[in-house]
Amino acid sequence: MNWRPSRATVFIGLGLVALLAIVVLAVPRLSRLLTRTVSDDEPAGEETRAPHEEEPAAGAERTINVKLFFQAADRPGLVMEERTVPFSSDLGAQLKAVVGELVRGSKSGLVATLPPETKVLDVFVTPRGVAYVDLSKEASQGTSGSHDELLSVYSIVNSLTVNFPAVKRVQILLDDRPTDTLAGHVDLTRPLPPDLTVLAASELRRSE
Amino acid sequence: MLAGTPIVLLAASSDPVVVIVDQQRREIVPVVRGEAELVPLAELLQGMPVTAAPDPRVGAITLTAEGHKVTLYDRKSLASVDGDLRLLSSNVVLDAGRWLVPVDSVPRFLAPLLRKKAEWRPLQRTLLVGNVSVPRINVRTAASGNTVRVVIEASEKVPFRVAQEQGRVTIAIPRDVIDVGLAQPERLTGGIVDVVQFLGGKDNVFTITLGRRFKELQAHEEETPSRLVIDFLALPLAAGEPTPSPSATASAAPRVPVPEGQTVRTVVIDPGHGGDDVGAKGPGGTFEKDVTLAIARKVRAAVANQLGLQAFLTRDKDQEVALDERASFANNYKSDLFISIHANASRAQGARGSEVYFLSYQASDDESRRVAALEGGEVPAGASAPPGSDVALILWDMAQAEHLEESSSLASRIQEELAGVTGSEGRGVKQAPFRVLVGAAMPAVLVEVAFISNSEEEKLLTSDAYQGKIAAAVVRGIARFQREHTQRVAAPHEAALPGPKS
Secondary structure, eight states: OOOOOOHHHHHHHHHHHHHHHHHHHHHHHHHHHHHHHHHSSSOOOTTTSOTTBOOOOTTSOOEEEEEEEEEOSSSSSEEEEEEEEEOOSSHHHHHHHHHHHHHHOOSSSOBOSSOTTOOEEEEEEOTTSEEEEEEOGGGGTSOOSHHHHHHHHHHHHHHHHHHOTTOOEEEEEETTEEOSOSSSSBOOSSOBOOOGGGBOOTHHHHTO | OTTTSOOOOOOEEOSOEEEEETTEEEEEOOEEETTEEEEEHHHHHTTSSOEEEEETTTTEEEEEETTEEEEEEBTOSEEEETTEEEEOSSOBEEETTEEEEEGGGHHHHHHHHHTSOEEEETTTTEEEESSOOOOEEEEEEEEETTEEEEEEEESSOOOOEEEEETTEEEEEOOOSOOEEEOOSOEEOSSSSEEEEEEEETTTTEEEEEEOTTEEEEEEEEETTTTEEEEEEEEOOOOTTOOOOOOOOOOOOOOOOOOOTTOSOOEEEEEEOOBTTBOOOBOTTOOBHHHHHHHHHHHHHHHHHHTSOOEEEESOSSSOOOOHHHHHHHHHHTTOSEEEEEEEEOOSSTTOOSOEEEEEOOOOOHHHHHHHHHHHHTOSOTTOOOOTTSHHHHHHHHTTTGGGHHHHHHHHHHHHHHHHHHHOOSSOOEEEEOBHHHHTOSSOEEEEEEEETTSHHHHHHHTOHHHHHHHHHHHHHHHHHHHHHHHHHHHHHHHHHSOOOOO
16 A cells, blocks of 8 residues: 555644643643542542542542443444443543443443454543543454444544543544544544434334 | 845746636736735736725725725735635735735635636636636546557547657647646556556646557547547567456546536545455455445446536546545545445444435634634734645635535435435434545535445345446435525526626
8 A cells, every 4th residue: 555644644743743742741740730639638620520439438449430332232323331440540541441441342232342452552631631542553453334433433432521521522543643544434633522423312223 | 244145025027827817818927925926916907897996094905896895905914805804825015006916815805806706726827717618628548458548538629739759648738727637647557558647737738658568559539529539559468468457448428518507517426445445344245345336337427427417436446545535536626516435334233224424523622713713814914824734734624614504415315315225214314524525625425325234235235226226316316406506506696696798
């Protein structure tokens, strides 16, 4: 395959390098800030606080409940599954754990949207609420049609934005680099806001 | 000493710019300032029904024509068009009483002022204003056995100048402006002809690079339609060499004259995937790329033959085409519609039916702010948008934004027709951020004809009859959109444009 970087790609690439630099500089500071907000005596506002945080039981690991979006097995669209995951005071690490749960797949018979071989390389969040989810290239190997590709992308985007209000938009990277699409359809050159129209409508069943 | 060297900002002149206003052609010598090329406003407006009123106190000049008003400001890259600010590529300059405007930005204010089409063609250095007929040149190749046929077809009579040089053949079309339907060099296998490409230049030169098996050529010109047909003949094939397979067809669809005033003239159909990118695979082994090409070809034929529109494919063979190139192709053709054909796939059991998508567009906060700043004129004086800049990027990313409403109704019409064929249960018109639609500067939709992952639908998709039914439904959708669209724009269109004097 002949791949020559287009002007747009080069610019996006340069922009991303700059962004990475900013993130590398800013994220440690941000996460310290966040650690303080959550662990200090002041109750954190809903905006920065992870949802449904459970009271830490004495001696037990702190956990949070999150809603994971998987693909419905019997009809088009995404369905939610609740899951308890370990709490992390670092938002990036927390998001990484959530994406890891998506890769691990459903425990209630729903269809996984990412191949089990996918590695979550890193997740970091900018101060403006863009989460960059860096996946190994295996992520693109399970999908081919636009229906599945949409669900793969939005299972990640929705799982992060719905559970963590501090995350406004999500951009998926493959092997540390920006990518046009996972499998030729959904535009990944820019961060995506959540899309709840991809949820499976239970009403669909009635018409069948 | 370097510091003592005066910085010379004297105006240099460059090659003349061609201005064609309603078929009247003239040349204007531009003035070069830095990287900007400016033309004198007075010379530009010659013969146009425009009144110019300079206001030296504020350093502005106001142009009026039939109630429309444009104001340009000295040393600002802005134009106020009936109260809306438009960004120009560089500063307007008032130089010794002469107003100079950046030539590439002339359409930005002249089109709304005159209520006429205006366009700057940088490669041909030509400014087109009003009803200018631009010949559209289409190139097709066909290989069969020991012959490669190259057909260069024009939408109106044009001169062809053919010359054979060492290892290549050049064809020049000496006209001011042409539209070329060859976005990228076309490479052929078989060793008779290697590459067909458009080089451009003043004489609009095409080159055909000859392969190692080339022996001789035969060329002839045809009148209606105006076209040049060149047959390249090969040396006999050496034993053991594979016979090259035909890669494209040269059969010209009969051209039906396009009625005047019609708003949809050209349709670009995009068969999804291709080459190494096979797309989705059906359980029976069918590749999406083959199904999309077969259906797209049928759509093209019906759009040309039944609707009498120009129709082009972004690929007419099994080749890989980048997503952005597909939209660029449609933009270069000045296509009025862009229709991308795909077949769907799902991991979920039983997914079936067709879906038609248009772009879900949501500018990021940053982009909205920057675009608002550009449009609102909150840009420091002198700020401009050189090509390839962030702004150009944003503009590419927004090309589809202003067509969403039309894209939505085109999607509805096609889906309504398709539903009758594919029985799409609960599916329908949807929005998604599909990359292939982002850069399309015209109503654009992506059609997922059926689920290739569903073995029943896969079987249907490989049948010629079913492909034909799907193509016919898509074309009925296009026809309905065209009818409604023509009705909708007809009234304001006629009111805004002064008709020919009777």
